[in-house]
Amino acid sequence: MGYDLHITRAESWEDSGAEDMLISEEEWRAFADAHIGELDAIAAGFFWFEGRVVVRGARREDADRLVGLAAALGARLVGDEGEVNEPGAFRSWEGAATSRDGSRGRLRRLFGRFGAG
Structure with missing residues (x-):
């Protein structure tokens, strides 16, 4: 199982669904476009x-x-274990994953264009 990062407005990524912290699917699609x-x-x-x-x-x-x-989304980048990442201070998973195939543009191949999980 891999290590995920989460772009969230909540203190904990697990609370991202709270109404006042929500990044809506429509907002994400517009941002991604x-x-x-x-x-x-x-x-x-x-x-x-x-x-x-x-x-x-x-x-x-x-x-x-x-x-x-x-x-740019008014959010933070948080790791699976709750660590907050900042410019020049990337705290997530010290072993830093490398791309399995080294390719670019996996966004479209993995999830259609910007599909929901």
């Missing part, structure tokens, strides 16, 4: 699920980009 180039430049899978965006298979070299994308 507007930032498709940035998302495709990151070798990871993105999908919306229960008020948050789950990032699967991220690489350490994409850390600051992911933090920036989260900030």
Whole structure:
């Protein structure tokens, strides 16, 4: 089982579905459409699920980009264990996963275009 990152407005990614913390699916789709180039430049899978965006298979070299994308959504990048990642201080999974196939544009291949999980 892999280690996921979560783009969320909640203190804990597990609370992302709270009404006042929610990233709606419509908001995510509009954001993804507007930032498709940035998302495709990151070798990871993105999908919306229960008020948050789950990032699967991220690489350490994409850390600051992911933090920036989260900030652009008015959110934070949080790891499975609750660690908050900030620019230049990427705390998630010290062993930093590498892309299984090293490819770009996995967003479309893994989840259609921006499908829900």
